[in-house]
Amino acid sequence: MILPIVAYGSPMLRKVCDDITPDYGDLKKLLDDMWETLYNSNGVGLAAPQINKPIRLFLVDTVQIVADFNEEDKKEYPNEEPIKQVFINARKIEDTGDMWTYNEGCLSIPKVREDIRRQQKVRIAYMDENFKEHEAVFHGITARVIQHEYDHIEGKLFIDYLSPLKKRLAKKKLDDISKGKVRTDYRMLFSK
Numbered sequence: 001m002i003l004p005i006v007a008y009g010s011p012m013l014r015k016v017c018d019d020i021t022p023d024y025g026d027l028k029k030l031l032d033d034m035w036e037t038l039y040n041s042n043g044v045g046l047a048a049p050q051i052n053k054p055i056r057l058f059l060v061d062t063v064q065i066v067a068d069f070n071e072e073d074k075k076e077y078p079n080e081e082p083i084k085q086v087f088i089n090a091r092k093i094e095d096t097g098d099m100w101t102y103n104e105g106c107l108s109i110p111k112v113r114e115d116i117r118r119q120q121k122v123r124i125a126y127m128d129e130n131f132k133e134h135e136a137v138f139h140g141i142t143a144r145v146i147q148h149e150y151d152h153i154e155g156k157l158f159i160d161y162l163s164p165l166k167k168r169l170a171k172k173k174l175d176d177i178s179k180g181k182v183r184t185d186y187r188m189l190f191s192k
C-alpha cells in the first residue's frame with residue numbers, strides 16, 4: 001500500500017525517533033508499504049517519520065541511481081557500492097573523510113534542491129529487518145543517502161544546513177509546502 005508522505009511543516013519531521021523491538025506491530029507489512037511508497041515516488045531513501053511514524057527506521061536503495069551512472073559519474077564515483085537495505089534502530093558512530101558537495105532533495109520538501117556539504121563516509125551501527133546487528137562503513141552516494149535518512153530519525157532536515165542567506169531565499173517555497181501549496185505526483189500529508 002502506498003502511504004502519503006509527510007510534508008515539510010509537520011512536527012513529525014522534527015521528532016527524535018524511538019527504537020523499536022522485534023514485537024513491533026506488523027513490521028513486514030510496514031516495510032513492504034515503505035518500499036512501495038519509496039518506489040512510487042522515485043526516491044532513493046525513506047525514513048519512518050516521513051510516513052508519520054516516529055520510529056528509528058529507514059530504507060535506502062541506491063541500486064538504480066548507480067546503474068544509471070553516465071561515464072562522468074563513473075569517473076567521479078569509481079568505487080560506488082550500491083545497497084538496498086533496511087536500517088532499524090540505527091546509531092551513527094561517525095562521519096569521516098573530506099567534505100564534498102552533493103545536490104540533495106527530499107520527498108517531504110518537494111521541488112527544493114540544494115547543494116549540501118557532508119563528509120564522504122559514515123560509520124553506522126544498525127539492525128536489519130531480522131533485528132540482526134551490524135556495523136559498517138559506507139561511502140559515496142550511498143553514504144550521502146544514509147546521512148540524509150539518518151538525519152530524519154534525529155528530527156533533522158537537509159535544509160537545516162543552509163546558510164542564513166540561502167534559507168531566506170528558500171523561505172517562500174518552504175512556506176508554500178507547509179501550507180499545502182505544492183503539486184507532486186505522489187500523495188502528501190499536510191499538517192495545516
Ligand code: NI
Pocket residue numbers: 105106107108148152
Ligand atoms: Ni528526506
